[in-house]
Amino acid sequence: MTSATDDLRLSADFAPATYDDWRKLVDGVLKGAPFEKLVGKTYDALKIEPIYPRARDAAPIAGRPAAAPWQIVQRIDHPDAAQANAQALHDLENGATGLEFEFAGGPGARGFGVADAAPETLAWLFDGVFLDAGISIVLNPVLGRQNAGTNLADLIEARGIDPxxxxxxxxxxxxxxxxxRGAAPAPWPNMERPFAKVVGDLMGRGFKGPFVLADGRPVHDAGGSEAQELAFALALAVAYLRMLEAGGIALDVARTALSFRLSADADQFLTMAKFRALRLLWARIEQACGLVPKPVFIAAETAWRMLTQRDAYVNMLRATIATFSAGLGGANAVTVLPHTLALGLPDPFARRVARNTQLVLLEESNLAKVSDPAAGSGGIEALTQALCEAAWSLFQEIENAGGVFPALEQGLIQRKVAATRAVREANIARRKEVLTGATEFPNLHEAHVAVLDAKPAALAPSGEAAIKFDALLPMRLAAPFERLRDRSDQILKEKGARPKVFLANLGTPADFTARATFAKSFFETGGIEAVEFLPSLSSPLPSGERSTPQGSGEGALALALDRNPSPAPAPSAQERPLPSGEVKDLTAAFKASGADLVCLCSSDKVYAGQAAAAAGALQAAGAKHIYLAGRPGEQEAALRAAGVHDFVFAGGDALAALQEAWRLMEQT
Structure with missing residues (x-):
């Protein structure tokens, strides 16, 4: 039935807008600045334009079945098997549709994990878990330890369950x-046949799989880019495909033994594009193998590197964006890392939040009801295609090196990841890439966040490493700033007070508020507590004060004629010298603060009239190091001569400045 409003066009009275029309408006705002100012770039140097037309020739990318939800997977990582079992049962009773078992020593264990994968431990883990009830089980066996896969297969058969x-x-x-690990127990060619045999045996026992994981997380954890993560995952998958084929498994069957896993982070569009790109890239490899492409299983895990220990509740928001992005990008399963994982083993509340993050997005926001909602979006389609091209080029480099294992031996992958990590760390240090609560907007008085009182399992060495190379070591972006905060906490515990910086605010609130707010956040991200001086607002120049010289000019003539002279204009409040009473108040407040460091905060105009006097007075009062909030510009030489040592401003290396501040304080 057609509604009367179907033909109603609300835009009918407006002329069609074109890209050229938009550019004219933008150029007017830019006022001669280059348009490239508005073009962003990813860590793969891919351009992100400020506006895109609709991609009219795009089609949805085949992934999850239409309107099918992704699996809500909850990680099980308690070192004690009985406690881990209790976690598993509780999660299944409260909405999880899958369980992921992490074992100690695995690359995704994050310092914890079930202590071992012995048959008796697995019996404890799966006690009361109905393995054939439609839930998903994710097992992460650890290289060089008990074979968790074979042991679980034995348990399933012993229970009489159809694999x-x-x-x-x-x-x-x-x-x-x-x-x-940066190490291998043997050359990869020597390991291929035993691994293929394990997979072949599990297939022969009737399990459907998948059995082998192409895991891109190590690159993401180590600070790599999206294209590097994709290329690494592809290279892993091809290596495993060759391994299975060499083991006598036909290619069409071997590909069903593979699945992928990628990290999902808080960059919404890049995460969506990355998951979409992986499906296109794998389809290209299937075609190169002479196979008709089929949707591959792709799991997502929210990113380890984005987690912060400070203001940990913000991690909930990061995880929500990551889950949203992975789900809309077509992930078949999502595991949310609890928001307190960087602090220790998560408690029931943190686990509940991780689980409910997915439940709300699926059950209340209905995100799974639309297949590939990004299809046709100009920006995401362009980003997907650009990622495909960049990742394919890197994948070819790895293949030209002989495959993923030789590329690791040669350090090819590690060098590329290290270069990206260095740029990323520089951006974090300069706070160009913001981590709320850690590198911006810190809260030195945040409440304690609870975690379980559990110790990681003690592990025996996993065996000698026959081959060693540089490891892809996991990192967290906030860690350098958190180390400074940890030092501050320790001093607070030992001495009852944190190290301090005295914010010497000059002028009126309109002059100093913006830079004082910036300076407070700047220093407190490093654990240095800011103590503010608020100047008196009731000491303007006296209304009868005269500044006209008494011996010459119109003023002298007026006095001679016994007339009231017209006073010369008084200096503005911004440009007047610092009153002597305010100098006394400033130095007294500094001495009472207990701070060794000082930061002047005000506008450039106030600095011109008052900064030098304030710096000199504070230095005479015992300030060990004086900063000024803002770029010095032409006043730098004069300010330094007056006692200002350093300048803090947006875009500067905040981490280096804070580390130097700590060094200076520890010298006193």
């Missing part, structure tokens, strides 16, 4: 584990 009815991903991931 074909168990939805289980075995996730053997030898190559990515070796990449994280």
């Amino acid at each position: 074909a009815k168990v939805d289980i991903r075995f996730n053997y991931q030898a190559l990515s584990t070796m990449a994280v």
